Structure formats: structure tokens, C-alpha cells
Amino acid sequence: xxxxxxxxVAFMMLLPSLxxxxxxxxxxxxxxxxxxxxxxxxxxxxxxxxxxxxxxFVGLDNYENLMTDLLKFSFRNAMVNTFFFTIFFVAGCLGLxxxxxxxxxxxxxxxxxxxxxxxxxxxxxxxxxxTIWRWMFQPKGGINxxxxxxxxxxxxxxWMNSREVIFPFLWQDVxxxxxxAGIIILAGLTVYYMSSRRWRAMQYAMxxxxxxxxxxxxxxxxxxxxxxxxxxxxxxxxxxxxxxALIGVVIAAVWQMSGYTMAMxxxxxxxxxxxxxxxxxxxxxxxVQIYRYIILPQLNPIILSAMIILGHISLKIFDLVFAMAGxxxxxxxxxxxxxxxGGFRQNQFASASAVAVIMLFFVALIIIPYLWSxxxxxxx
Amino acid sequence: xxxxxxxRRYTVRVGIYAxxxxxxxxxxxxxxxxxxxxxxxxxxxxxxxxxxxxxELFFQSYREVLDAFGPRLQNSLQLVIGxxxxxxxxxxxxxxxxxxxxxxxxxYLFPLMLFGMFIPYxxxxxxxxxxxxxxxxxxxxLGLILIHTVYGLPITTLIFRNFYVDIPDEMLEAAAIDxxxxxxxYINVIFPLSIPGFVxxxxxxxxxxxxxxxxxxxxxxxxSQPITVGLAQLAGGEAVKWNLPMAGAIVAALPPLLIYIxxxxxxxxxxxxxxxxx
Numbered sequence: 316x317x318x319x320x321x322x323x324v325a326f327m328m329l330l331p332s333l334x335x336x337x338x339x340x341x342x343x344x345x346x347x348x349x350x351x352x353x354x355x356x357x358x359x360x361x362x363x364x365x366x367x368x369x370x371x372f373v374g375l376d377n378y379e380n381l382m383t384d385l386l387k388f389s390f391r392n393a394m395v396n397t398f399f400f401t402i403f404f405v406a407g408c409l410g411l412x413x414x415x416x417x418x419x420x421x422x423x424x425x426x427x428x429x430x431x432x433x434x435x436x437x438x439x440x441x442x443x444x445x446t447i448w449r450w451m452f453q454p455k456g457g458i459n460x461x462x463x464x465x466x467x468x469x470x471x472x473x474w475m476n477s478r479e480v481i482f483p484f485l486w487q488d489v490x491x492x493x494x495x496a497g498i499i500i501l502a503g504l505t506v507y508y509m510s511s512r513r514w515r516a517m518q519y520a521m522x523x524x525x526x527x528x529x530x531x532x533x534x535x536x537x538x539x540x541x542x543x544x545x546x547x548x549x550x551x552x553x554x555x556x557x558x559x560a561l562i563g564v565v566i567a568a569v570w571q572m573s574g575y576t577m578a579m580x581x582x583x584x585x586x587x588x589x590x591x592x593x594x595x596x597x598x599x600x601x602x603v604q605i606y607r608y609i610i611l612p613q614l615n616p617i618i619l620s621a622m623i624i625l626g627h628i629s630l631k632i633f634d635l636v637f638a639m640a641g642x643x644x645x646x647x648x649x650x651x652x653x654x655x656x657g658g659f660r661q662n663q664f665a666s667a668s669a670v671a672v673i674m675l676f677f678v679a680l681i682i683i684p685y686l687w688s689x690x691x692x693x694x695x
Numbered sequence: 696x697x698x699x700x701x702x703r704r705y706t707v708r709v710g711i712y713a714x715x716x717x718x719x720x721x722x723x724x725x726x727x728x729x730x731x732x733x734x735x736x737x738x739x740x741x742x743x744x745x746x747x748x749x750x751e752l753f754f755q756s757y758r759e760v761l762d763a764f765g766p767r768l769q770n771s772l773q774l775v776i777g778x779x780x781x782x783x784x785x786x787x788x789x790x791x792x793x794x795x796x797x798x799x800x801x802x803y804l805f806p807l808m809l810f811g812m813f814i815p816y817x818x819x820x821x822x823x824x825x826x827x828x829x830x831x832x833x834x835x836x837l838g839l840i841l842i843h844t845v846y847g848l849p850i851t852t853l854i855f856r857n858f859y860v861d862i863p864d865e866m867l868e869a870a871a872i873d874x875x876x877x878x879x880x881y882i883n884v885i886f887p888l889s890i891p892g893f894v895x896x897x898x899x900x901x902x903x904x905x906x907x908x909x910x911x912x913x914x915x916x917x918x919s920q921p922i923t924v925g926l927a928q929l930a931g932g933e934a935v936k937w938n939l940p941m942a943g944a945i946v947a948a949l950p951p952l953l954i955y956i957x958x959x960x961x962x963x964x965x966x967x968x969x970x971x972x973x
Contacts, residue, residue, distance in 0.1 A: 321877040325796035340811040343819035438955035440906030442923040456742030631815040634908035654817040675818035
């Protein structure tokens with residue numbers, strides 16, 4: 316009935332979008348990868364902005380420098396910051412979001428009002444949020460003087476100006492920690508699957524643990540985690556650990572995004588049929604038991620989705636840090652800021668591209684499996 | 696006579712509302728601080744008295760902020776309108792094609808399109824900068840409209856596709872029997888049913904593009920900067936007078952905030968669509 320001519324028209328209408336996205340996403344990514352393997356901006360003999368600049372292929376040198384060069388310490392600090400930021404940001408949003416959703420599920424009078432309040436920060440720009448919270452976290456004002464209203468002593472914490480580093484560790488020890496954490500997690504999963512008699516899953520978890528151990532034992536990490544050029548100086552000028560200056564950024568980010576997880580959880584809870592709850596009540600379940608055994612287990616896929624969405628947002632975080640702490644605050648540096656500074660201030664295009672490609676790699680690592688599973692589910 | 700059960704229920708309810716009130720206070724605390732700071736005379740702004748309301752209302756900061764933003768407000772408006780309209784129209788057509796017509800390789804094309812909304816834009820920033828310069832669109836609002844239109848396509852296509860999947864194919868077949876072609880079906884059947892879809896998409900794109908900063912700060916010159924860049928500059932310097940950034944934050948936040956308050960339901964639908972399943 317629908318003619319072949321119309322099918323061709325349909326495809327033609329899709330083509331402009333396909334073409335634009337092909338260029339703006341995939342061609343540009345290919346170019347970024349390509350640039351990251353040149354010396355554009357690294358070679359003193361070639362002014363980076365000259366029209367006749369010669370960009371020579373240098374292989375993975377820029378990546379190697381990011382891992383080893385003392386002067387590139389800010390990349391390594393940015394990776395450490397991203398790691399801690401992701402953990403606290405995701406945990407904070409999940410915890411607060413779940414609490415808000417459960418509270419609002421209690422047949423609250425004025426539920427719409429509360430929902431509007433908890434979700435409104437999502438409508439704001441990260442720049443607005445950053446500006447507001449920068450004022451809230453002034454060391455001698457804002458939150459710190461809040462207790463004085465009630466006659467208390469002001470807090471002394473210097474927030475984004477803080478230089479304190481807690482949980483200190485050495486960069487070169489990280490592969491050992493990753494291996495150790497990987498084995499602990501996989502061993503925990505093995506025991507969990509064994510106790511719930513999911514033999515296939517248990518085999519995968521055990522196999523994973525063995526692989527992690529073998530990768531470590533075979534010394535494969537030595538090819539990724541290249542030794543630092545100057546392991547003695549690095550901890551002095553750029554100690555690794557949790558920069559407490561990030562706490563303020565985490566609080567602002569959780570303030571902004573926990574409404575999002577609340578909305579996801581609320582949508583999930585409302586999707587669970589009232590009949591199911593009623594049946595449980597008839598069977599003598601208390602309200603607490605209904606949440607524990609019926610509602611929370613059904614929210615597991617939503618928790619996973621939220622972790623992935625929030626996780627990839629935190630890998631990309633840029634504007635919030637820029638507006639809150641400024642692009643030059645060494646304690647709160649993140650990869651997104653480094654790409655901006657390298658690419659748009661210092662004209663170190665190749666090195667900035669390498670950082671950008673690493674960001675893309677980690678985002679792709681969590682997003683591609685997610686997209687794949689989401690679309691597979693929606694098709695079946 | 697109140698039973699022990701009622702008593703316990705009552706305490707639980709009070710506890711729930713108390714907790715909600717406390718959390719509400721936490722969420723609006725920054726709003727209070729921003730409002731009072733923006734309405735204070737700069738001479739009255741003092742770190743120690745941060746939380747006290749202004750002794751008299753001082754609206755001058757807003758006038759100064761509007762002057763400081765200058766053309767940036769208009770830039771943002773042009774950018775948002777242009778890119779929202781374009782990305783919505785193309786998104787709607789894409790969604791129509793992907794949900795109602797067989798497209799070769801659709802199984803791979805759709806996820807490949809969607810991937811574009813998750814990538815860190817830093818990864819394409821330097822090639823994009825080169826490209827925009829080479830087509831002479833770097834540094835202007837027009838170039839920014841192009842950028843936001845293209846990177847808006849994945850989410851608009853996704854929302855419209857999920858929206859159109861629920862329109863029964865029989866309606867399309869009926870129109871086809873009456874002789875409607877590809878565009879006839881779109882104009883007579885799909886488009887009239889898409890108004891709620893357009894509302895969701897337009898609201899989502901409007902707020903996202905208005906709030907965007909990375910492209911705004913890297914792909915513009917001083918004449919074409921959007922409002923978020925203006926705000927970052929206002930607040931960025933050392934020894935800032937805080938009444939200005941706070942008034943600026945309110946001005947920059949107002950358009951998306953109004954949309955959110957008036958059309959919250961549609962905003963949430965856009966928000967949840969970003970996690971793929973409708």
C-alpha cells in the first residue's frame with residue numbers, strides 16, 4: 316500500500332540527519348583520535364596556529380606523556396578526582412533520590428509541590444548552580460556562618476580553597492588497588508550467586524576474578540600504567556588522594572541532580588501495580604516489608620540505569636567545576652577542564668585531544684553496553 | 696479513645712512530614728541566599744551578615760546585570776529559538792521515518808545516532824573548532840545554532856520515535872488507502888497527533904540549549920556569547936561584588952525555571968526520555 320517511491324522519500328528525509336551526525340560525531344571522533352597521535356602543539360618548531368603547521372605522526376607518545384611526564388601531573392590528578400567525584404556523586408544522588416521518592420510515595424498532601432521543589436534544580440544551568448554554590452561556600456560566609464544565626468560558632472572549613480588531601484596513595488600503586496578491588500568484588504559476587512544457586516552467573520564471576528588475577532600476575536598493567544618519570548617528585552607537587560576541595564562540588568552536583576533520580580525512582584514505583592501491594596497486604600505484609608521485598612527489588616534495573624546515566628555525567632563534568640572553582644583550581648581539576656585549557660588556551664591540541672579521547676573511551680565503556688541492552692529490550 | 700496503633704501511625708506521619716519539611720528547607724536554602732543577596736545594596740553585602748535579609752530592597756543590580764549581559768541575552772534567545780525549531784522539526788521527521796517506515800540498516804543506524812547524545816563533547820571539540828572555521832561559521836550565533844541543532848538530533852529523534860511507535864499503523868494505512876503519500880500521512884495523521892510530543896521536545900531543547908556552556912564558551916567570540924558565558928564572566932573574577940552574580944544567576948535561571956514551573960509534567964517526560972526507555 317505504501318509505495319516503494321515513498322520508502323525512498325522516507326530514507327531521503329532521514330539522510331540529512333544521518334549525514335550531519337556522521338560528520339559531527341564519527342568523523343570528528345576519528346579526527347580527534349588522529350590528532351591525539353600527532354605532535355600538534357607539542358613541537359616548538361611548528362607554531363600550532365600557523366596556517367602551514369606540519370603535524371607529524373608520533374603514535375601513542377601523547378598518551379605515554381599523560382601517564383609518565385611529570386609536567387602532565389594534572390591529568391593524573393584529574394583522573395583521581397573524577398574517580399572520587401563519581402563515587403560520591405552517584406552514591407549521593409542515588410541515596411537522596413531514593414529517600415525523596417520513598418517519602419513522596421507515602422500519600423503525601425501537596426505531593427506535587429514537594430516534587431516541584433526537589434526537581435527544580437534540574438532546570439538550572441550548571442553555571443547557575445556553580446555560581447550560587449560558590450557564594451554558599453565562601454570560606455568566611457555562606458554555609459560557614461549559618462550556625463551563628465542560632466548563636467553557634469562558624470565553621471572553619473575552606474571548601475573549594477582547601478588543599479587537604481585525604482586517603483592518600485601513590486599513583487604507581489593504583490594497578491594493585493584496582494586488581495585487589497576487582498577480585499574482592501568478583502569474589503563477593505561469586506559467594507552471592509552461589510548462595511542464590513545461580514550457577515552460570517557464579518561461573519562468570521569466578522572466571523572474571525581469575526582473569527583479573529592473571530592480568531596482574533602476567534604484568535599486563537605495566538603496559539598501561541607506565542612508570543612515572545619522576546616518582547619521587549610527583550607526590551610532593553601533586554599528591555594523589557581525595558581532594559577535600561571536591562566536597563563542595565559534590566554537594567552542589569547532588570543538590571542539582573538528586574531530583575532526577577527521585578523522578579526515575581518515582582516513575583518506577585508508580586509502575587508497580589497497586590494490586591501487587593494489596594495482595595501483599597492481604598498476605599499480612601507490613602508496609603516496611605512491602606518496600607523491602609516487593610518495591611525495592613523491582614527498582615534494581617532503575618538503580619542500574621541511574622548509575623550509568625549519572626556516572627557518564629560525572630565523567631563529563633565541566634561547567635559546574637568551571638563556575639564553582641574556576642578552571643585554574645588545581646585541587647578540583649577534571650579531564651573536561653583540561654581539554655578546555657589545553658585546546659583553547661595553551662594550543663596543545665594533540666595533548667588535549669588525547670585527554671578527550673580517554674574521556675570518550677570511559678564514557679563509551681559504560682554507554683555502549685547500556686544502549687545495546689536498552690534497545691534490545693525495547694525491541695523484544 | 697486513641698489506640699496504640701493509631702498513635703504510632705500518627706507519629707510516623709508527623710515524622711515523614713518533618714523530614715520532608717527539613718529537606719525542602721535544604722533545597723530552597725540557596726534560593727533564599729541568592730534572592731536576598733541580589734536585592735542588597737552592595738555596601739550592605741558582608742560575609743558575616745550573609746543570611747540577613749536586606750534592610751531595604753535594591754533593584755539596581757538587576758539593571759546593571761542586564762546592561763552587563765547586553766547582547767548575550769538576545770544571542771541566547773536567537774540561538775535557543777533557532778536550534779530548538781530546527782532540531783524539533785528534523786527530530787519529528789526522523790522519528791516518523793524510524794518508527795513507521797522500513798529503513799535499510801535501521802537496527803544499526805538508530806543506536807549509532809543515539810550514541811551522539813552521550814559522547815563527551817570535549818571529544819569532538821577540537822575538530823569541530825577546525826571545521827567551523829573552515830566553513831566560516833566559527834564565532835557566530837549561526838554556527839552555534841548549527842552545532843546545537845546537530846547535537847540535539849539524537850534526543851529529539853528518540854523522543855519522537857518513542858512517541859510515534861504508539862500511533863497505530865492502521866491509521867497510517869487508512870490514510871495511505873485514501874491516497875496520502877509520505878508527506879500526506881505526516882501532515883494529516885502524524886503531525887496533528889504530535890502536539891504533546893512537540894511540547895516535550897521543545898521544552899527539553901529550550902532548557903538544555905539555554906543552559907549549555909561548553910560550546911558557548913569555546914565556539915563564540917565576544918559578540919556572540921550566550922548568557923551562561925556572560926554569567927561565568929560576571930562571577931569569575933576575584934573580589935567580585937556578589938550582588939551582580941546573584942542577580943545574574945536569577946536572570947539566567949528565570950526562562951528555564953518558568954517553563955519548568957508552568958509545564959513541569961512535560962519537562963519530566965523529556966528528562967526521563969534521556970534514560971532511553973519512554
